[in-house]
Amino acid sequence: MSVRVQEQDFDLAAELAGFGDGAGAIVTFTGIVRNNPAGDLREMLIEHYPAMTKPALEQIETDALNRWQLTDSRIIHRFGALKPGAQIMMVATASTHRQNAFEAAEFLMDYLKSRAPFWKKEITTSGEVWVQGKDADVAALKRW
């Protein structure tokens, strides 16, 4: 069980070495900076609220652990300036049952989207724009 907030990149394989401690099922989600429809994204600036970020992520992880039988979990979220194609964040969940691992990973993602204090600004060749929170992301919390 661990949460990390960091500027540097992460290596999914290294994160999964020994992860889950014998669990049969491991689910990962990796978020990647994708280019915008115009294809002119230079970088994605990710700002966060340092005093709040880690506690907020730990609370989300705790909620998942209380809800599903997991043998392990991990949340890593980056901040700073990221290029298209760069990894933004990952979650991983391990359980003896695949459905638990899948549901817990989706739960973590849904809460990360609208309950973790990160903000994204797209820097394009023609200007800068803050990414807006999606109503669909807020609505996604209702299913849990």
Add this chain to the structure above:
Amino acid sequence: MSVRVQEQDFDLAAELAGFGDGAGAIVTFTGIVRNNPAGDLREMLIEHYPAMTKPALEQIETDALNRWQLTDSRIIHRFGALKPGAQIMMVATASTHRQNAFEAAEFLMDYLKSRAPFWKKEITTSGEVWVQGKDADVAALKRW
């Protein structure tokens, strides 16, 4: 989009290098040989039906691609004698939307469980036993 059936191990990080081609969301599921409750599993023997396995997996992958907008997908399934802790199989899905990636990965797993011609035998210190298909796995197909 690819399907592989192989005896040798796989490296999740290597499989994901370049995977998804700019998709924002990548989901992976990795199945691991877990020990039995008695803790005396020596190995899991995985048998398959070579002439049918790859076409069956490709059909499952095609069904997923027809149903969700994916920028990439991969299914790797091993056969042979595997020790506890070894990787058995993986699926990976990439999409611009995380919900598509999650749902497609769950779909692939549900179909792999009861529609891909693999059979597992547990070799323990006290004997051998074929793993039985679970009614829950067959029931899981009903949701799709």
Add this chain to the structure above:
Amino acid sequence: MIDVVYFAWVRERIGVPREQVETNAKTVAELVSELSAREDRYELAFSDLSAIRVAVNQTLVEFDAPLEGATEVAFFPPMTGG
């Protein structure tokens, strides 16, 4: 002549992974009856058909499926992939 193949505990009970069978059976079910009448090991393997799945030419079918055009018939327990 049809190639008949067996997997997992079906293979273990029949005792061979593959054999060629001369048959006039019209359906999978008729083939199963013919084989079961041959020897005890077949009768034992096929004693509970609810525990057996069948594929004709590598495609899952029901026991009432016709054998016309069949070159390979496979019998095996419910699959346990993943």
Add this chain to the structure above:
Amino acid sequence: MIDVVYFAWVRERIGVPREQVETNAKTVAELVSELSAREDRYELAFSDLSAIRVAVNQTLVEFDAPLEGATEVAFFPPMTGG
């Protein structure tokens, strides 16, 4: 004295990431009114509160939350993690 912190476009409109505010406001809403009355940049930043979220001592709250015990109040747009 309360530390007031701003993030993303709220920070850009206010023009500073953090400041200390002397206030007798009883609730977050009262603090917002006080700040908005100060200068246009605050009024502009807080002109549509439906687009603003607030945390007191690093915990998300509503605008009617009391400020008793508050040492840090943060204003920011809806979060976009993941």
